[in-house]
Amino acid sequence: MAAFRYSAVDSDGREQSGVLEADSARAARQLLRTQGLVALNVQAVLSAGARAGAGGAFGRRLSSTELSVVTRQLSSLLNAALPVADALTVLVEQSERQWMRELMAAIRTDVLAGSSLSAALARHPRQFPDLYRALIAAGEESGQLGSVLSSLADFIEERARLQQKISLAFVYPAIVTAVALLVVTGLLTFVIPQVVKVFTQTRQSLPLLTRMMIALSEFVRSDGWIVLVLLAAAAAAAWWALRTPALRLRWHRTILRLPVVGVLSRSLNTARFAGTLSILVGSGVPILRSLQAAGETLGNEALRGRVTEASVRVREGFSLASALRRDERGPARSRLFPPVLIHLIASGEATGQLPQMLARAADMHAREAERRTLFFTSLLEPALILLMGGVVTLIVLAVLLPIIEINQMVH
Numbered sequence: 022m023a024a025f026r027y028s029a030v031d032s033d034g035r036e037q038s039g040v041l042e043a044d045s046a047r048a049a050r051q052l053l054r055t056q057g058l059v060a061l062n063v064q065a066v067l068s069a070g071a072r073a074g075a076g077g078a079f080g081r082r083l084s085s086t087e088l089s090v091v092t093r094q095l096s097s098l099l100n101a102a103l104p105v106a107d108a109l110t111v112l113v114e115q116s117e118r119q120w121m122r123e124l125m126a127a128i129r130t131d132v133l134a135g136s137s138l139s140a141a142l143a144r145h146p147r148q149f150p151d152l153y154r155a156l157i158a159a160g161e162e163s164g165q166l167g168s169v170l171s172s173l174a175d176f177i178e179e180r181a182r183l184q185q186k187i188s189l190a191f192v193y194p195a196i197v198t199a200v201a202l203l204v205v206t207g208l209l210t211f212v213i214p215q216v217v218k219v220f221t222q223t224r225q226s227l228p229l230l231t232r233m234m235i236a237l238s239e240f241v242r243s244d245g246w247i248v249l250v251l252l253a254a255a256a257a258a259a260w261w262a263l264r265t266p267a268l269r270l271r272w273h274r275t276i277l278r279l280p281v282v283g284v285l286s287r288s289l290n291t292a293r294f295a296g297t298l299s300i301l302v303g304s305g306v307p308i309l310r311s312l313q314a315a316g317e318t319l320g321n322e323a324l325r326g327r328v329t330e331a332s333v334r335v336r337e338g339f340s341l342a343s344a345l346r347r348d349e350r351g352p353a354r355s356r357l358f359p360p361v362l363i364h365l366i367a368s369g370e371a372t373g374q375l376p377q378m379l380a381r382a383a384d385m386h387a388r389e390a391e392r393r394t395l396f397f398t399s400l401l402e403p404a405l406i407l408l409m410g411g412v413v414t415l416i417v418l419a420v421l422l423p424i425i426e427i428n429q430m431v432h
Contacts, residue, residue: 025040025046025049025064026038026039026064026123027039027040027053027060027062027063028060028061028062029053029058029060029061030058030061031057031058031059032057036061037058038119039119040113040119040122040123040126046063046064049063050063081120081147082148083148083149085177085184086181087121088149088153088177089174089178089181091112091125092170092173092174092177093170093171093174093178094111094112094115095108095109095112096167096168096170096171096173096174098111099166099170100167105132105166106129106132106133109125109128109129109132110129112125113125113129124145127144127145128141128142128145137158137161138157138161138166139154139155139158139161142154142157151314152301152314152315152317152318153173155306155310156169156173156300156304156306157169157170159301159304159305159306160304162305163305165304169300172300172303172304173300176296176300179296179387180293180296183289183292183391186394187289187391187394190394190395190398191394191398193398193402194398197402197405197406198405201405201408201412204409204413205409205412205413205416206241206245208413208416209234209237209238209242210241210242212416212420213234213235213238213420214238214242216420217235217238220423227423228419228422228423228426230415230418230419230422231422233419234415234416234419234420235419266322269322270322270323273321274323277321277323277324277357281393281397284393285390285394285397286320287321287324287357287358287359288359288386288387288389288390288393289320289386289390290320290321290324291324291362291382291383291386292383292386292387292389292390293318293319293320293383294315294316294318294328294358294383295379295380295382295383295386296380297314297315298312298315298379299376299379299380300376301314301315302375302376302379303380308335308341309332309335309336312328312331312332312335313332315328316328316329316332323357324357324358327357327358328345330344331344331345332344340367341366341370341375342363342366342370343367345358345362345363345366346363361382362382365378365379365382366378366379366382
C-alpha cells in the first residue's frame with residue numbers, strides 16, 4: 022500500500038484534506054467515495070522509492086521537541102506490543118500537522134513494503150540524523166527497539182533541556198547589551214547635538230570631556246555607518262576563514278585554552294559525547310561505530326580529531342580510556358578531554374559497566390556546564406549594568422560640566 026495526499030468535498034460542499042493509504046490512486050478515490058467524499062485531487066506522497074533516490078522526502082527539519090515527541094510516542098506504542106506498521110499508523114492519525122502526517126505515512130509505506138524501520142528512516146536524512154538511525158538499527162538487531170527508543174527520547178529531551186537552559190541564561194545579558202547600545206547611540210545622536218547648539222551661542226571654552234563627546238557624536242552621526250560596514254566585513258571574513266579546516270582547528274584549540282569559554286565548551290562537548298556514546302554502547306552498537314557516531318556530535322574540531330585518533334588506536338587493540346588519553350605528539354594536547362571522563366571510562370571498562378559510567382560522566386559534565394553558565398551570567402549581568410551606567414554617567418557629565426562653569430561665571 023502507498024500513502025496518498027487528497028483534497029475532497031463532502032455532501033455539504035465543505036472541502037477536506039488529509040492523507041490515506043491505498044493500493045493505487047484509483048483505490049484511494051474509491052475509498053473516498055465510500056466515505057461520502059468527492060475527490061478533487063489525489064497525489065502520491067511516496068511512490069515506490071521515487072523520493073528515496075532524491076535523498077529525502079521532505080524539506081523541513083524536525084526540531085528537537087518534534088523529534089523527541091515522535092520518538093516517545095513510538096516507544097510507548099512499541100512497548101505496548103504493537104507492530105511497527107500499526108504504531109506508525111497511530112502516529113499518522115495523531116499528527117496534527119499535514120507535513121508530519123505525510124512523513125509518517127511515507128515511512129509506514131516503506132515498512133509495509135518490506136523495509137526495516139531504520140532503512141525507511143534512512144530515506145529521510147534531514148529529519149532523522151545518522152546517530153538516530155544507527156540507534157534504531159541497533160534496537161532492531163537486538164530486539165529491544167522499544168527500550169532503545171525510550172532511552173533515545175530521554176537523551177534528546179535532556180540535550181534539548183540543557184541547550185535551552187544555557188541559551189536562556191544569556192538572554193538577559195544580551196537584552197541589557199542591546200538596550201545599552203540603543204541608549205548610548207540615542208544620546209550621542211539626538212541629545213548631544215541639541216546641547217551643542219546651546220553651548221555654541223555662549224562662545225565659551227568647553228571642557229575636554231565635553232569636546233570629546235561632541236567629536237564622538239559628530240563621528241556617530243556622519244561616519245557611524247563605516248563602523249557597521251567594518252564590523253560586518255570582519256564577521257564575514259572570520260566566517261570565511263573558519264571554513265578552512267586548518268584555521269578552524271587552530272581556532273577551536275584556542276577556544277579550549279580560554280579561561281571561561283574554554284571550560285564551558287569542553288564541558289558541553291564532553292557531556293554530548295559521553296551521553297551519545299553511552300546510548301550507542303548500551304544499545305549494542307560496536308565500539309568503533311559508536312565512536313564514529315559520537316565524534317560527529319562534537320562541535321569542536323580539536324576534540325573531534327582526538328576521537329578520530331582514539332578510533333584508530335582502539336582498532337589497534339588499545340582500550341578506550343588509554344586511546345583517549347594517549348597522544349603521541351606530546352603532552353600539550355594530552356588533556357583535551359577532562360581527566361574525570363577518562364577515569365570513569367577506565368572504571369567502566371574494568372567493571373564491565375561502560376554505558377553506566379559514560380552516562381554518569383555525561384550527567385556530571387552537563388551539570389558542570391549548567392553551573393558554570395549560571396555563575397558566569399550572574400557575574401556578567403551586574404558588570405554590564407555597571408558599564409552601561411558608567412557610559413551614561415560620562416555623557417551626563419559632559420553635558421553638565423559646561424552648565425556648572427556657566428553658573429560659576431554668573432556668580
